Amino acid sequence: MDQEAVLGLFRQSGALLEGHFKLSSGLHSERYLQSALVLQHAEFAEALGRALAAKTRHFQATVVLSPALGGIVIGQEVGRALGVRAIFAERQDKVLQLRRGFTLEASDRVLIVEDVITTGGSTRETAVVAEASGASVIGAAAIVDRGSDPARLDLPMQTLVRLDVPTYQPEACPLCARGVAVVKPGSRG
Numbered sequence: 001m002d003q004e005a006v007l008g009l010f011r012q013s014g015a016l017l018e019g020h021f022k023l024s025s026g027l028h029s030e031r032y033l034q035s036a037l038v039l040q041h042a043e044f045a046e047a048l049g050r051a052l053a054a055k056t057r058h059f060q061a062t063v064v065l066s067p068a069l070g071g072i073v074i075g076q077e078v079g080r081a082l083g084v085r086a087i088f089a090e091r092q093d094k095v096l097q098l099r100r101g102f103t104l105e106a107s108d109r110v111l112i113v114e115d116v117i118t119t120g121g122s123t124r125e126t127a128v129v130a131e132a133s134g135a136s137v138i139g140a141a142a143i144v145d146r147g148s149d150p151a152r153l154d155l156p157m158q159t160l161v162r163l164d165v166p167t168y169q170p171e172a173c174p175l176c177a178r179g180v181a182v183v184k185p186g187s188r189g
């Protein structure tokens with residue numbers, strides 16, 4: 001599945017919004033992604049999971065680990081396509097951790113799967129959860145790379161789409177300068 005095919009699924013699902021948006025950071029942007037809108041369609045989620053599995057099979061993961069909530073659906077699909085377990089980490093007292101009886105063994109080879117990688121911060125945080133169990137983190141995968149820094153991530157990474165979304169301070173925003181009305185989407189994209 002190439003970049004255009006993946007973006008086509010986002011457009012078809014109304015998940016790739018083009019316009020003038022105020023992000024949760026306060027910055028303005030011309031594009032906004034809401035991957036939950038793509039993943040609500042089981043056939044799209046399955047297709048994206050298979051595509052990511054094809055790009056990560058060589059890592060020989062024994063388990064997929066995703067950060068809740070955004071990574072859970074695509075993590076499940078990648079795990080299914082790879083034929084391995086899919087588990088997730090979630091926050092308790094602001095600290096990401098394994099709950100619900102999920103475990104990792106020292107022999108586990110962990111693939112971190114998310115919907116969108118932006119800075120790579122949550123990917124690193126999820127990797128720390130796996131390493132605390134003694135498991136090896138062998139790579140990361142996401143549907144969308146929104147401008148991550150591979151050096152900072154320090155893990156082999158596979159993504160389906162690279163989308164460098166320009167963001168602007170409101171006072172330097174070309175859309176504001178043109179007088180286009182700004183929209184604040186419901187949650188982080």
Ligand SMILES: [Zn+2]
Nearest residue numbers: 028173175176
């Ligand atoms: Zn603006």
